[in-house]
Amino acid sequence: RPVTVGYMYMLKLNHLVDDKMHARSTGPYSLITQQPLGGKAQFGGQRFGEMEVWALEAYGASYTLQEMLTVKSDDVPGRTKIYENIVKGDQRMEASIPESFNVLVKEIRSLGLNIEMKQDD
Template sequence: AAHVLQEILTVKSDDIVGRVKAYEAIVKGDNTLEAGIPESFRVLVKELEGLALGVEILSEDERQIVLSEEDIPEIPLDLGISLEREELGEDSAE
């Protein structure tokens, strides 16, 4: 049970928002960090829905939480990180 709790409370490698927040917290020296929703959880929900199982995600106060693609912010843009690069084989002189 302790290992399961640790997995639930820690930032996962596929939690895009959590990773960025963890990086920002490390840089700023901030010790407060809340984990986001791991991508593997979103995949699990989609797989269950694909089996025609209704999945409702509820908050602590019994309100429904809706997962959508809009929940994932444009993190690289927020941090000023450019993910664009030249492809291999392209001529940079053009």
């Protein structure tokens, strides 16, 4: 039977809470997608990933999911409307088209494919 022989080294990792703690209310946004930047160094927000979206879908939290994916992300007109509504004391939230969808449409059009949106009035 093989036996490992040699020195064993142990090092202490210095992880302090003050270095890890981070919060964001408002801050910088990406110029292309208008989404909040990521990471503590860029004063960004927490990433809301695909599995978190699935969890909210499974739980049935559709309004929370809509808020996370539009107003709190890259819905620029909705973001300004929500700030105005907070100042006025109005509790309505009107989400519009996220900027990431507009970027996707522009990329599809750059491939030579035309895409049009139909709006229900």
